Amino acid sequence: MDSSETVYKALKGAGIDFVVSLPCVNLGKVMELVDCDKDIIHVPVTREEEGFGICAGAFLGGKNPAILMQNSGLGNSVNVLASLYELYRMPVLMVMSHRGTEGEFMGAQIPMGKATPGVLDALNIAYINPKTHEEALKVIPEAWILSKTALAPIGILLEIPFWK
């Protein structure tokens, strides 16, 4: 199983049935797997902030929503996470390809890569960064249970070495 199949399997294990996405090079195959799954509603979005709005509506409608995004998209989504998710207390599983981490080849990814944990901390969003496939298979479903119980978003940061 490669890293994409692992992430897909972990989403299924978590019971995720609604996914919004905006690509990162690392997410292409996960998006394809999600798109082919008849039991998951997949909505590609134009901006991550919009994606969080759509996931909130899906949660109100009874779904278990997740977003597939690059960590840069966190910067596009700060207000919706605070003034919708925190204010009303709503869960969402945030699966982020974390660029600008160890092994990054593009200097342009580094500033937002470095800022990402601090932005999550400022928003009081808990996050986990599984390093191995086994760990991802275990912690992603657990993270969704935690998110649903705590009624708060939860982040899964998948750094560059994870995708190798």
Added chain:
Amino acid sequence: MLNGDIMERIEAIKKIAESLNDELVICNIGFPSRELYYVKDSPTHFYMLGSMGMASSIGLGLALSQKRKVVVFDGDGSVLMNMGTLVTIFSQNPENYILVVFDNQCYGSTGSQCTYTTEVDLHQIAKSVGFKNTFVFEEEIKFKEVLESKGPVFVHMKVKPGNADVPVIDMEPEEIKERFMEEVKRNP
């Protein structure tokens, strides 16, 4: 230019809300939510208290997740802030989705500063995105026709600037959410 006979936003909200029964409503931040709460409260209403721009997107996620019809009460400034979602709504093609934009050509809730809808026509934008069923209302509202149209529907509701003198919503955000979710569950 705005026609002198167009309605106040609260009047338009009242007329539309009165023609709804079982439909789920996502209502925009600021005075639109306060005015809706004042003219008619219902467990079918989700009042936004933050996240400007997100009403249309929340409505889309809701429409894709369950069968009941979803009516979004949005504003021109908010649609301009999250215009990309019009493309997503059109492409996802939800039949049970109605987007009503109360266009007062201003950021009404913050003191009626002009928006660019004084220059651009949101109805033309929706049509060029591809929306097939669109309506423009000025002096009168025929909402029955809107409800009978296949979604996604775009309604350009032209209203006067200004806010009604109505109180803030005396419900906690979580209370708004929980009541709404109970209602969705009651009859999915």
